[in-house]
Amino acid sequence: MIGEEYKTLVRDCPIVAELAEGKEVFWINGKKKSFVDAIADCELSSADVRDASARLKRFAPYFMAAFPETRATGGIIESPLRAIPKMKEALEIEYRVEMNEQLYIKLDSHLAVSGSIKARGGIYEVLCVAEQIAMREGGLSLEDDYSVLHSEKYREIFSKYSIAVGSTGNLGLSIGIMSAKLGFRVTVHMSADAREWKKKMLRSKGVKVIEYAEDYSVAVENGRREAESDPTCHFVDDENSRTLFLGYAVAAERLAEQLSKEGIEISADYPLHVYLPCGVGGGPGGVAFGLKLAFGDNVHCYYAEPTHSPCMTLGMATGLHNKISVGDIGIDNKTIADGLAVGRASGFVGRFTEPFIDGCYTVKDERLSELLAMLWDSEDIRLEPSALAGVHGAVQRRDDRGLHLIWATGGSMVPPDELRKYYNEGKRVKGEKL
Numbered sequence: 001m002i003g004e005e006y007k008t009l010v011r012d013c014p015i016v017a018e019l020a021e022g023k024e025v026f027w028i029n030g031k032k033k034s035f036v037d038a039i040a041d042c043e044l045s046s047a048d049v050r051d052a053s054a055r056l057k058r059f060a061p062y063f064m065a066a067f068p069e070t071r072a073t074g075g076i077i078e079s080p081l082r083a084i085p086k087m088k089e090a091l092e093i094e095y096r097v098e099m100n101e102q103l104y105i106k107l108d109s110h111l112a113v114s115g116s117i118k119a120r121g122g123i124y125e126v127l128c129v130a131e132q133i134a135m136r137e138g139g140l141s142l143e144d145d146y147s148v149l150h151s152e153k154y155r156e157i158f159s160k161y162s163i164a165v166g167s168t169g170n171l172g173l174s175i176g177i178m179s180a181k182l183g184f185r186v187t188v189h190m191s192a193d194a195r196e197w198k199k200k201m202l203r204s205k206g207v208k209v210i211e212y213a214e215d216y217s218v219a220v221e222n223g224r225r226e227a228e229s230d231p232t233c234h235f236v237d238d239e240n241s242r243t244l245f246l247g248y249a250v251a252a253e254r255l256a257e258q259l260s261k262e263g264i265e266i267s268a269d270y271p272l273h274v275y276l277p278c279g280v281g282g283g284p285g286g287v288a289f290g291l292k293l294a295f296g297d298n299v300h301c302y303y304a305e306p307t308h309s310p311c312m313t314l315g316m317a318t319g320l321h322n323k324i325s326v327g328d329i330g331i332d333n334k335t336i337a338d339g340l341a342v343g344r345a346s347g348f349v350g351r352f353t354e355p356f357i358d359g360c361y362t363v364k365d366e367r368l369s370e371l372l373a374m375l376w377d378s379e380d381i382r383l384e385p386s387a388l389a390g391v392h393g394a395v396q397r398r399d400d401r402g403l404h405l406i407w408a409t410g411g412s413m414v415p416p417d418e419l420r421k422y423y424n425e426g427k428r429v430k431g432e433k434l
């Protein structure tokens, strides 16, 4: 972006200058609409989410057969909801604030099969592809017990097809693990920032991993191109897929059940505030959309991003969405928050969720590290850096009445020695401040 263009952008949208300087910002969305108005001219509906939910239920017997760790939850991949009072206390002391409302965490970090929020959307999209093929070529019908898909017959059918995806790591893990288990051939195009252990784990499961020296967008573009030339290849389009989005959205009805089991009633007097770490946008956008369908105006959703990769904040604040990248304003897109290292937001998700979202904010890497160590020490919950981005929002919005929910998006697949390094870095950062 040349000087004059940048100046005009900053004049119209001053927050851009703060983003460019790497400052932590909190942006409130002036284009948010009431739920009734927002849903009125919306291309997806609650029927679409119900359809996704029903599909996941059909696959439950398959999961119990293929992934024994899902038996405890009846083949449904769902994460725990937990109150974190000790973390709240630690935050009050560290930041010298009072937090009078309840603080909860949603542990997608501990979802079965792939250990991150990607176990929702990523797996769901692979199931959609598998179901279609199984019906067309294997005679599967809606009423069947889907555990039959865990068989040589179906593995052979699926082996004629391939799945491709571009990823910073976690989406690759979820698509790779799920596809390989069903018997698909699968290729994951990994961006430069993807961790070595993720590539190793995928290769050990028979997944083809292609590495790039460039960032996420390049990995996705190459995956897309490769798939285009092969009619038996399905490309999972993280930037545009409605299917992924709906897989994420199912989270909300499950959360609603968990809250009511805890005896918590969300209402206009006691709303829900949710803080969602955001990369390209599909995960947090899908969850937020589901939450709006479930709770309407009684839920407030925020996207959380690292200061080094604030693509959604930039896209939404300027209204340019995927027409601008963080590189355009001189930001490097280098962050310890793997899943969030995205320089250009999804055009679909940015525009689609614009009327639903309350705001976006950014967090420094050092703060993510520090919060990681604090959550580890106070609650013995171990997350990857991305998954801490939600905490900062809950601290800043602490005076808003209601329940504050941090969406913890990943961590349980991270090898223990890597986790320990994250923790040590957090302790170092915390020590420096003292």
Ligand SMILES: *Cc1c(COP(=O)(O)O)cnc(C)c1O
Pocket: 116, 117, 118, 170, 171, 277, 278, 279, 280, 281, 282, 283, 284, 285, 338, 339, 340, 384, 386, 387, 409, 410, 411
């Ligand atoms: C992918 C990911 C996100 C964000 O999801 P997007 O769909 O990319 O916005 C957040 N946290 C973690 C750990 C992730 O892997």
